[in-house]
Amino acid sequence: MTVRKRDGDGDRIRIGCGAGFANDRIDAARDLAERGVLDFLFFEGLAERTLAQHQLARAANPEAGFNPGLIRRLRAVLPACRAHGTRIVTNMGAANPRGAGLAAVALAREMGHAGLRIAVVEGDDVAHLMRPETRLTEGGVLADIAQPLIAANAYLGADPIADALDACADIVITGRVADPSLVLGPLIHAFGWSRCDWALLGAGTLVGHLLECGFHITGGYFADPGRKEVPGLAWLGYPFADVRADGSAVIGKLDGTGGLVSRETVLEQLLYEVGDPAAYLTPDVTADFSATRIVQTGPDVVAVTGGTGRARPDRLKVSLGFGGGVLAEAEISYAGRGATARARLAGQVVTERMTVLHGCTDLMRMDLIGVASLHATAQSGPDAQDVRLRIAMRTADPQMAETLVHEVETLWIAGPAGGGGARGRITPTVMARSALIDRARVTPRVEVLVA
Amino acid sequence: MTRLYDIATARAGDKGNTSNIAVFVRDPAHWAAVCDQLTADALRTAYPALFRGPVTRYVIDHLHCMNFVLEQSLEGGVSDSLNLDGHGKSFSFLVLDLIITLPDAGDLEGDAP
Known part of the structure; x- marks a missing residue:
């Protein structure tokens, strides 16, 4: 039996990004946790190749295989997250979410947070389902590759994350999940969205996509002196979104941090690593970003609406x-x-x-x-x-x-x-x-x- | 003649051996000209040794931006390529180096408004 716990003020939740890649900055994540008054904080830390490297680490040491910086990152944000009731979601469990979960349990006890609930999401490892005749998206079959297969992980979606939050997890640690699902899971949980309301799932996926690269939307990867100026580039703040139950969102960053959130920074992230903007495939939904509206409503405040979607794909991508x-x-x-x-x-x-x-x-x-x-x-x-x-x-x-x-x-x-x-x-x-x-x-x- | 760099911004990313380069036109007045001239064919023929596969262009008209999806354009992708920039992150500036012809008075370096 799951227990549903509502977060935020009922119609609005605040979710922040505290890592956009495996080794992202920790100082700004601590700042966001302390001053952001977040409902949820997520860390994205898995690139296409990262998981295989972690599989190698786990093969060498059964307790390893998750992001080695995860515990340091949790240590930095946990006091503030406990003080504000902020729940944490991350895919930094990599090839060993359970190992990461056990390490987080030890950390929580050490920091005086006995009773903290840490959910681990597994099931993405599908190496046992791979066959020599398994077809590769790039062409050919698995047996064509001479080198040994060391990792095969399916992209999971938002469902198990929402399930974990429904079960009152304070921290959710996954392996391979689609990046935007790290945001969509909390939204499904918080708003009780139906898992087949494609329009809402598309809107939530848009918010996840905008936040998933962290500094990418607050002025990182944007500056070009003389043409595109970014104030305080050394002191970028991580982004957060205030999301409403209808899927609309306002993107912002903390006062006093460097960088900027503008129509242009949001726009550049909108199409980052996207194929067809009207058919962005995730495990959760075929998201449609093509009718997105982006309006700057104040300094470092940008409203985003118009994300939608259609039915999810029947097949999952395996990396x-x-x-x-x-x-x-x-x-x-x-x-x-x-x-x-x-x-x-x-x-x-x-x-x-x-x-x-x-x-x-x-x-x-x-x-x-x-x-x-x-x-x-x-x-x-x-x-x-x-x-x-x-x-x-x-x-x-x-x-x-x-x-x-x-x-x-x-x-x-x-x-x-x-x-x-x-x-x-x-x-x-x-x-x-x-x-x-x-x-x-x-x-x-x-x-x-x-x- | 205007360099795209002077009227647009761009950001590039990768998925396997596929590059995506998004181009954002900063002044709506320039959108039509860029839309006409910066076609998938134009991009492929500008750098044929690099952009070796099919190129698809997706346009979001009301946001004045377009997304190019370039298959087989990353020399195998980040895990196969010998390029220092195996992700093709710097491809954004290859595109911004292209030339666009703006209708007469629109030339940025030209006549006063």
């Missing part, structure tokens, strides 16, 4: 992670007259030795940072006098990765004139792919742990 590879990157700089030509020659030397002497068949990319790097595939730049050669390679052979770094290092002595600042690094990588799964095959589970 797959394959391991076993490394990324090798090695760099060296050339400056002054002829720098571009010397850097280019250095790259040719390394490429020739890697292929002829070492028999390397992995693809190598050569960038001339300062001439053409990020956009090198699109266009070439002018000659420059301060150039950094970067050579990058992905390989399943760690020895070949070492060899690349070593070959660049030898340019100190044996390369063109005047090279300096050689550096190299080798990073284990996860290759991401995706698949679809019938939602009936995925069963979310909610369990409440008591501190």
